[in-house]
Amino acid sequence: MNRHDVDLTNCDREPIHLLGAIQPIGFLLALTLDWIVARASTNVGEFLGEMDESLIGRPLDEIFLPEAIHSLRNRLTTLRGPNAVDKVFDLKLSDRAGPFDVGIHLSCGQIVIEAQPAAERHGDTTSLVRAMVSRLELVTNASAFYTEGARQVRALTGFDRVMVYRFAENGSGEVVAETSKPGIGSFKGLHYPASDIPVQARELYKRNLLRVISDVDTVPVPIHPGRDEKGKVLDLSLSILRSVSPIHIEYLKNMGVCASMSISIIVDGELWGLFACHHYSPKLPSFEVRSVCELFAQMYSMRLEGRERKEVLDYERQARDVSDQLLGAVATNEMLLKDPEWLAGILTHVIPAEGVGVWINGSYAFSGVTPSTEEFTRIVRTLNVTAAGRVFATDEIASLMPGAEEFADRSAGMLAIPISRAPRDYVILFREEMVRSVRWAGDPHKPVSFGPNGPRLTPRESFAEWQQLVKGHSRPFTPPEIRVAETLRATLIEVVLRLAGEASAERD
Numbered sequence: 001m002n003r004h005d006v007d008l009t010n011c012d013r014e015p016i017h018l019l020g021a022i023q024p025i026g027f028l029l030a031l032t033l034d035w036i037v038a039r040a041s042t043n044v045g046e047f048l049g050e051m052d053e054s055l056i057g058r059p060l061d062e063i064f065l066p067e068a069i070h071s072l073r074n075r076l077t078t079l080r081g082p083n084a085v086d087k088v089f090d091l092k093l094s095d096r097a098g099p100f101d102v103g104i105h106l107s108c109g110q111i112v113i114e115a116q117p118a119a120e121r122h123g124d125t126t127s128l129v130r131a132m133v134s135r136l137e138l139v140t141n142a143s144a145f146y147t148e149g150a151r152q153v154r155a156l157t158g159f160d161r162v163m164v165y166r167f168a169e170n171g172s173g174e175v176v177a178e179t180s181k182p183g184i185g186s187f188k189g190l191h192y193p194a195s196d197i198p199v200q201a202r203e204l205y206k207r208n209l210l211r212v213i214s215d216v217d218t219v220p221v222p223i224h225p226g227r228d229e230k231g232k233v234l235d236l237s238l239s240i241l242r243s244v245s246p247i248h249i250e251y252l253k254n255m256g257v258c259a260s261m262s263i264s265i266i267v268d269g270e271l272w273g274l275f276a277c278h279h280y281s282p283k284l285p286s287f288e289v290r291s292v293c294e295l296f297a298q299m300y301s302m303r304l305e306g307r308e309r310k311e312v313l314d315y316e317r318q319a320r321d322v323s324d325q326l327l328g329a330v331a332t333n334e335m336l337l338k339d340p341e342w343l344a345g346i347l348t349h350v351i352p353a354e355g356v357g358v359w360i361n362g363s364y365a366f367s368g369v370t371p372s373t374e375e376f377t378r379i380v381r382t383l384n385v386t387a388a389g390r391v392f393a394t395d396e397i398a399s400l401m402p403g404a405e406e407f408a409d410r411s412a413g414m415l416a417i418p419i420s421r422a423p424r425d426y427v428i429l430f431r432e433e434m435v436r437s438v439r440w441a442g443d444p445h446k447p448v449s450f451g452p453n454g455p456r457l458t459p460r461e462s463f464a465e466w467q468q469l470v471k472g473h474s475r476p477f478t479p480p481e482i483r484v485a486e487t488l489r490a491t492l493i494e495v496v497l498r499l500a501g502e503a504s505a506e507r508d
């Protein structure tokens with residue numbers, strides 16, 4: 001697909017790894033496996049001095065110093081795994097230029113070398129990362145953990161704004177933490193649709209953990225030849241200098257952002273989120289600082305993974321306690337089961353919801369924000385047909401039942417727990433529409449002007465689009481919440497059966 005064929009409706013089809021260009025902050029050479037130049041970015045002369053002949057077809061030892069080649073060859077032999085990139089800092093490539101920071105990796109059977117003029121070294125990067133990570137040990141709750149991560153990245157890089165952006169299951173995302181210089185507004189708490197970071201970008205960011213855009217106004221430098229004799233474009237998935245999607249550049253420009261960097265946060269092999277950094281003037285953290293960021297993000301991800309596992313375990317333990325509490329309380333006072341206020345107090349403690357409805361033996365009781373009696377009757381009828389005998393959750397009742405749009409502004413999602421077989425009794429937790437529970441934070445940096453695709457490519461318009469997309473949806477019920485509902489169901493069934501048993505014993 002030609003890059004000009006991409007528009008706002010087909011973002012996820014833009015082949016961002018095949019754009020055939022890099023940013024002008026360095027140069028790129030792609031070599032055959034016998035170290036002959038097969039492709040080169042058209043700016044090599046700017047870094048190594050103009051050359052008389054074309055670089056293509058020349059052995060690398062006519063261009064680089066022998067020691068540099070020796071060092072790069074060594075790196076190549078130690079590359080492991082499909083996503084491996086090695087780095088050499090402060091390497092003298094040619095007598096005609098200063099030292100470079102260099103990345104080397106393999107792409108489709110070619111050796112890709114990317115070089116950027118060397119920056120001042122930081123010294124002991126291992127202890128730097130260790131110090132950054134040690135700050136994470138001090139925080140207790142999740143929100144403080146996110147903010148501390150953002151703070152560490154900002155302290156190291158000096159970006160004007162650093163956010164932690166967390167993906168939801170459906171690819172949309174939320175700014176869960178932010179730290180910034182004063183006076184530039186806030187994005188914290190805002191949500192964006194999946195299309196803002198389309199699916200192929202999210203896939204790529206699992207393989208290549210960091211990307212930097214040093215200046216949105218620079219012109220990308222093409223790699224020559226664009227296509228090899230087989231018509232193939234160089235795959236830049238693992239590239240360090242890759243030029244990025246022009247659509248995304250327009251997004252940044254519309255926001256008034258001049259430089260950006262983002263680093264993947266990967267939990268359980270999935271892209272959990274990103275550290276997203278903005279600067280309002282050009283900015284290029286050194287190659288070494290970017291590597292430190294990448295390493296920090298990996299350590300951060302591991303700690304996050306540990307925290308999340310522990311959170312789920314703690315949560316499930318808490319749910320078991322609630323389940324015991326429920327059983328104990330009802331054993332002494334069976335009427336409690338028909339008291340929705342009491343039930344709601346207990347249940348929403350472990351599964352947050354704005355309302356609880358109880359349907360037992362054809363009578364209903366409600367607590368909090370719920371559908372009306374008539375609407376509830378229709379829900380129960382629908383459940384009897386579609387989800388009999390199992391816990392059932394949806395963030396969009398209307399997708400299940402025509403007419404539910406009418407009460408979606410009150411109750412958009414539900415978690416239904418059947419507590420008997422026949423006649424079917426239920427406890428149902430209702431969640432309100434998500435857009436109502438999300439606030440629009442402040443006035444984010446005002447757009448200066450718009451590119452050809454207009455204001456859609458701004459966080460403000462994206463937020464509006466996200467609101468449109470999630471209209472009629474509640475916050476989804478999570479897999480641990482659904483598991484907990486299963487446990488509660490077992491408890492409730494036990495109680496109901498016991499009550500039924502006692503009732504029939506009384507009759508006898």
Ligand code: BLA
Nearest residue numbers: 008011016187192195196197201244245248260261262276
């Ligand atoms: C990439 N979009 C991105 C990236 C971010 C965002 C963080 C990663 C690249 C980077 O580091 O800058 C989105 N940035 C945000 C959001 C906020 C922010 C949501 O600061 C909120 C505060 N983008 C669109 C639309 C399309 C699109 C409609 O909004 C498609 C039509 C595309 N975004 C798009 C593409 C990329 C991207 C293609 C990949 C860029 C690349 O790596 O080449």
